[in-house]
Amino acid sequence: MRFLSRKVAVVGIGHSVFGDRRDANLPELAFEAIKPAIQDAGITQKDVGFVSVGTAGGWYEEFLPAVVVAEYAGLTGAGLVRCEAACASGSAAVASAYNAIASGQTDIAMAVGVEKMTEVDILTSVELIGRAGYYLWEFHNFGMTFPAYYALHATAHMKKYGTTEEDLAKVAVKNHKYGAMNPYAHLQRTMKVEDVLSSRVIAWPLKIFDCCPVSDGAAAIVLASEDKAKKLTDTPVWIKALGISSGTANISKREDFTSLRSGTIAGQNAYAAAKVKPNQLDVATVHDCFTIAELLAYEDLGFCERGGASKMIREGQTEIGGKIPVNVDGGLKAKGHPIGATGVSMAAEATRQLRGQAGKRQVPVKHGNALAHNIGGTGHYAYVTIFGRD
Amino acid sequence: MAFGPPTRALKSRPVTFIFDIPTNKTSRFWDELENGKVYGTKCKKCGHKYFPPAADCSECLTSDMDWIDLTDGEGEVETFTHVIVRPPSFADHDTYTVAVAKMKQGVKVLAWLSGVKLGQAKVGMKVKLVGKPSPEGSSYELIPIQ
Numbered sequence: 001m002r003f004l005s006r007k008v009a010v011v012g013i014g015h016s017v018f019g020d021r022r023d024a025n026l027p028e029l030a031f032e033a034i035k036p037a038i039q040d041a042g043i044t045q046k047d048v049g050f051v052s053v054g055t056a057g058g059w060y061e062e063f064l065p066a067v068v069v070a071e072y073a074g075l076t077g078a079g080l081v082r083c084e085a086a087c088a089s090g091s092a093a094v095a096s097a098y099n100a101i102a103s104g105q106t107d108i109a110m111a112v113g114v115e116k117m118t119e120v121d122i123l124t125s126v127e128l129i130g131r132a133g134y135y136l137w138e139f140h141n142f143g144m145t146f147p148a149y150y151a152l153h154a155t156a157h158m159k160k161y162g163t164t165e166e167d168l169a170k171v172a173v174k175n176h177k178y179g180a181m182n183p184y185a186h187l188q189r190t191m192k193v194e195d196v197l198s199s200r201v202i203a204w205p206l207k208i209f210d211c212c213p214v215s216d217g218a219a220a221i222v223l224a225s226e227d228k229a230k231k232l233t234d235t236p237v238w239i240k241a242l243g244i245s246s247g248t249a250n251i252s253k254r255e256d257f258t259s260l261r262s263g264t265i266a267g268q269n270a271y272a273a274a275k276v277k278p279n280q281l282d283v284a285t286v287h288d289c290f291t292i293a294e295l296l297a298y299e300d301l302g303f304c305e306r307g308g309a310s311k312m313i314r315e316g317q318t319e320i321g322g323k324i325p326v327n328v329d330g331g332l333k334a335k336g337h338p339i340g341a342t343g344v345s346m347a348a349e350a351t352r353q354l355r356g357q358a359g360k361r362q363v364p365v366k367h368g369n370a371l372a373h374n375i376g377g378t379g380h381y382a383y384v385t386i387f388g389r390d
Numbered sequence: 391m392a393f394g395p396p397t398r399a400l401k402s403r404p405v406t407f408i409f410d411i412p413t414n415k416t417s418r419f420w421d422e423l424e425n426g427k428v429y430g431t432k433c434k435k436c437g438h439k440y441f442p443p444a445a446d447c448s449e450c451l452t453s454d455m456d457w458i459d460l461t462d463g464e465g466e467v468e469t470f471t472h473v474i475v476r477p478p479s480f481a482d483h484d485t486y487t488v489a490v491a492k493m494k495q496g497v498k499v500l501a502w503l504s505g506v507k508l509g510q511a512k513v514g515m516k517v518k519l520v521g522k523p524s525p526e527g528s529s530y531e532l533i534p535i536q
Binding site: 022061123124126127130136137138139141142143144145147148151152153154155156159200201202203204205206250251252253254256257 | 399402411441442468469470471472473474475476477478479480483486488490497498499500501502508513527529530
């Protein structure tokens with residue numbers, strides 16, 4: 001893989017509170033992230049040459065939302081695009097803004113991720129997300145839901161490796177522990193293994209507390225070229241590599257259900273391009289839309305060998321102080337997963353950690369590298385981004 | 391900061407979408423479901439097999455396909471889930487089990503696994519694939535082989 005020569009840094013981050021945000025409409029919620037990102041970067045809207053808006057949409061009133069978001073925040077005139085890659089739409093927006101700078105098209109760009117999911121009732125969102133696999137072949141006759149897609153992977157992983165429902169529950173417990181410390185998280189409360197195991201079954205073996213909540217939220221980052229970044233900040237966080245891949249639309253065409261091949265390939269591409277190994281990461285955010293998804297990510301990203309994820313979670317190796325802290329912002333599970341906002345939120349968290357601004361949740365930064373793993377659908381889209389202080 | 395349900399909200403104007411999905415190019419597949427049969431396709435040039443049936447070959451990009459009968463012979467369940475919380479458009483159905491089975495023809499099929507109670511489905515169980523005629527629109531299902 002060949003990479004463009006211009007380096008790109010994150011120089012500003014902004015984040016709304018995630019949750020039931022029926023108090024704000026789409027552009028108002030995006031504004032809550034765009035404003036602090038612009039202020040953090042020390043720029044004005046006029047400095048921004050390109051804006052990408054990551055949002056899946058369909059559950060709020062604006063049909064073509066990017067222009068609404070841009071106008072409300074005073075970004076009219078900048079190059080503008082809406083990016084959609086299912087639950088990885090936010091990372092697609094980061095990639096789009098990255099490319100605008102790396103290619104020399106502009107010197108300062110913004111990636112904005114936003115989703116309003118609570119303007120329809122929760123079962124309507126179940127209906128719409130269920131259609132986000134392959135409507136014709138998997139929803140029309142069989143009523144697949146997103147928990148059901150990941151449940152297929154949980155069943156296969158449990159059968160092949162002996163992973164248990166309790167292992168899955170431990171992922172939720174860990175992520176809620178950190179979510180309780182994150183003022184931007186939707187569910188700022190702790191949870192016990194028994195709470196998860198005794199919660200209502202949604203799609204066996206997954207229970208309600210194995211699932212991320214339905215959330216509203218927004219996140220934004222400002223990206224800059226090397227020259228601009230060095231003028232704007234003493235603590236630029238560089239995007240060292242983007243690994244991108246995809247999987248089949250039909251889940252039935254996957255080779256197996258114990259991993260997400262697209263996530264594995266995206267990870268391998270990102271490590272190779274960044275010249276970073278898994279043991280040189282200080283922190284990772286991985287796509288834990290369901291607890292099983294976090295365990296798949298440990299294996300797909302090489303944090304452990306195939307089948308080793310349950311041992312990692314049992315031994316606390318992915319907590320702060322462990323081998324590699326994972327989702328210490330609460331993850332999608334506790335922080336919430338406003339679809340298009342998630343990838344941008346992951347980039348903001350990587351930046352916060354590498355700057356040393358994560359407060360009680362701060363990881364020790366030894367190598368200066370962080371990874372964000374954002375999956376769209378059930379491995380339909382995969383984006384792995386590696387960030388670094390150098 | 392306190393957030394939560396709004397003290398005010400504007401109801402949008404309603405809109406209903408019903409899409410007419412073309413099935414011309416796979417018409418035999420839909421017709422044969424009425425006879426209890428389920429067909430996939432096979433590229434005449436490169437031999438690649440497809441389920442769901444495809445009118446075009448994504449491997450060699452030709453569009454000359456044979457039909458293959460997937461109701462002939464058994465398959466094996468690779469994974470499954472019991473769907474308890476259903477989408478509103480499936481609210482009239484009981485909870486259902488969805489499985490992915492690998493058929494002896496080499497293709498995999500995602501469908502409801504019928505005739506098993508909650509907790510009875512197993513990875514590795516032998517199943518057959520059958521067409522399921524219905525006035526509301528025909529479908530297909532996996533059934534355990536006793």
